[in-house]
Amino acid sequence: MAVASDLVLPMEWTEREGLRWLEADLGGARAAFTTRLGGTSEPPFDSLNLGLLTDDDPAAVNENRRRLGTVLGFGPDRIAFAHQVHGAELREAGAAGRGDFWVQETQNSPQLATDLPRADGQVVAAAGTAALVFVADCLPVALRGPGGVAMVHCGWRGLAAGIVARGAAAVSATEAAVGPGIGPCCYEVGEEVRDAFAGLGEGVASGRMLDLPEVARRLLAAAGVGRVQSAGPCTSCEAELFFSHRRDAGRTGRQAGLAWLEDG
Secondary structure (H helix, E strand, O other): OOOOOEEOOOOEEEEEOOEEEEEEEOOOEEEEEEOOOOOOOOOOOOOOOOOOOOOOOHHHHHHHHHHHHHHHOOOOOOEEOOEOOOOOOEEEOOOOOOOOOOOOOOOOOOOOHHHOOEOOEEEEOOOOOEEEEEEOOOEEEEEEEOOEEEEEEEOHHHHHHOHHHHHHHHHOOOEEEEOOEOOOOOOEOOHHHHHHOHHHOOOOEEOOEEOHHHHHHHHHHHOOOOEEEEOOOEOOOOOOOOOOOOOOOOOOOOEEEEEEEOOO
């Protein structure tokens, strides 16, 4: 199985108003991968938890989302997101996100993910709206091509179901950025999961340990995406920077991956 032929310069750390994230240049588009730093949530969700479907205080999550949108320059109706179900469905976001990522003071409560359409990827064809997915060990993967940008949520089920190929086809992707996720150092899986990727050849698993980022890179190459940036940190290892569903036995927050087209 081929691997991406043209690795580009690594992502850069960016920090603004207490928030810290990895940012990738996708040639007319940007991708940002958040950390857990810069929010208001209390332990074990400290501090920039963006996930409402946790046991965190919804008001804290709402404020965290507001802070993220503000530092990146997107209003609450300009961030496209959905109720993720570990599938391979994509959603075309259009000019606006079709839902408020955070609520204004005049509204009663944040919009729950369960109130939203079900999808594990967002496609945006015009500047002004960011595509977002939530993660806490799964990979956030940004794709850029003539058709716009896509951000896809890549756990093993989504990867096995073809979400990378669908996202690449949706925007005719030529570039991609693979955000932080659980690494082969920490991702022990069963035979069913290893078998799902046996066709990718050697190097994607060692014993019971699966290299999820390498799976994503090989699937990107198979989809014709030649330029791929890949973040290094393992979310399970880097407890000070990232939430991890596996490390924290499910009681944890959520990071996000976002992608957007630049004006002009």
